[in-house]
């Protein structure tokens with residue numbers, strides 16, 4: 350019974366090896382006479398568009414990827430803005446929530462706590478051992494803002510790796526989606542007869558750490574060229590395992606470091622526009638974080654470098670940042686708090702707790718408001734109006750995913766700031782017309798999907814032994830620098846997603862240079878290349894769907 354219900358995929362290896370046979374490679378007679386790649390692409394796109402719900406589109410694309418990988422990625426690259434909301438946030442969130450209902454076939458590795466003691470041999474059953482370059486690993490404990498989804502979190506590892514392939518040209522056979530099954534604390538799944546994971550609550554911290562130590566050791570032994578991206582671990586574990594392994598293996602945590610980098614990049618561009626409107630120096634920005642989990646604190650840490658780059662000391666930079674959690678503004682005199690909040694906890698306030706966001710705004714007078722709280726509509730009309738009253742161009746980034754958990758919509762932000770808002774959100778929103786000027790306004794997507802493909806590609810090509818803070822910062826500054834004149838003219842905070850391959854190549858170049866400076870690169874022959882030679886080299890390495 351257990352074997353039938355769980356996706357541990359002994360007989361799936363053969364199917365994985367056989368995946369991706371484009372119709373043109375089949376023997377004559379097995380395809381219709383007039384089957385032509387170009388027309389078939391239009392046919393597949395029309396079939397995709399005929400699906401009426403996001404989830405149906407997701408399932409269609411997942412099947413297309415299985416049947417004809419080249420076609421899937423060709424269409425993905427040609428329709429990035431239309432496909433990313435399906436293969437990634439928001440629809441991937443729904444796909445994860447329903448993973449045990451929509452599951453069809455093996456696409457990655459599920460490593461369970463029961464596999465402890467034999468993880469190495471399990472990892473060896475992956476069909477393309479020598480090709481392995483990048484793995485996205487989740488334990489499913491905090492998928493987007495949707496909570497503990499257990500083994501259903503596999504969808505996020507698959508979705509992120511699809512973006513690595515489309516956005517950075519990583520070879521599909523070099524990617525390994527992994528979901529660790531350490532139980533789930535979500536009762537609904539434990540009671541669901543279709544649930545695909547182990548049917549027990551999450552194992553205690555000590556048992557998880559023993560398991561993680563064996564897992565990481567096995568990963569580096571079996572796949573010596575692998576970079577690991579930790580994804581959507583609950584906050585304590587996200588910080589714990591990043592710190593535990595980052596000096597030992599090439600790895601980064603996307604929610605802490607990738608998100609930090611993408612938001613720093615958008616903030617750099619927004620702050621210039623905001624300061625130009627207010628006449629205030631860049632050093633005078635005051636940033637309020639609504640949400641103090643792995644993403645909130647990760648972004649706050651990275652935004653420190655915004656201020657230190659302008660010449661402020663570390664102490665001065667830290668004082669430009671305020672955190673809010675579910676108990677209100679975070680300050681020392683409030684009492685006991687989680688370790689990761691202590692650094693930014695305010696030392697200069699000792700009054701009564703301030704819990705209402707409007708009161709906190711009136712006390713802090715922020716120029717920028719960041720939402721990483723998973724609290725839908727927390728930035729209500731009053732909050733947006735208060736930000737607009739304080740700033741000629743308020744910076745408002747509701748970054749929680751998926752869309753229905755966003756702290757506000759772009760339409761609301763535009764309406765309640767009278768079109769002055771500088772906006773970026775975690776999930777996509779439609780563009781809006783400025784009510785006063787009639788000009789079209791475009792929302793930025795402040796999502797780590799702009800960073801991890803280029804950061805990963807750079808680390809892989811450099812064969813970095815570690816992912817240093819300087820490499821993460823380089824990815825961020827590279828992204829901020831990649832806006833074209835046309836994108837700047839439209840006040841965009843991030844480049845258009847259609848240019849993702851160029852952006853990833855540019856970011857990868859910056860990451861490789863940072864790896865070289867930090868002496869963590871093993872591909873030392875790249876050191877002598879000029880920047881343009883290096884970019885050409887990176888582009889040459891990118892995988893393209895064959896058509």
Ligand SMILES: NC(=O)C1=CN([C@@H]2O[C@H](COP(=O)(O)OP(=O)(O)OC[C@H]3O[C@@H](n4cnc5c(N)ncnc54)[C@H](O)[C@@H]3O)[C@@H](O)[C@H]2O)C=CC1
Nearest residue numbers: 493494584640641642643644674675722749750775796797
């Ligand atoms: N845009 C992007 O690229 C990314 C967005 N995220 C999103 O950030 C969100 C948070 O992720 P984590 O930090 O890992 O989660 P988390 O659960 O660790 O943190 C949530 C934080 O929000 C606070 N919070 C919750 N309810 C609140 C309320 N009513 N008022 C004030 N604070 C409240 C909590 O106290 C906690 O500090 C998720 O929705 C996730 O999807 C995460 C990574 C990347």
Ligand SMILES: CC(=O)C(=O)O
Nearest residue numbers: 493494604750796797
């Ligand atoms: C985007 C992302 O990594 C998250 O919401 O967790």
Ligand SMILES: [Mg+2]
Nearest residue numbers: 493580581604
């Ligand atoms: Mg994430």
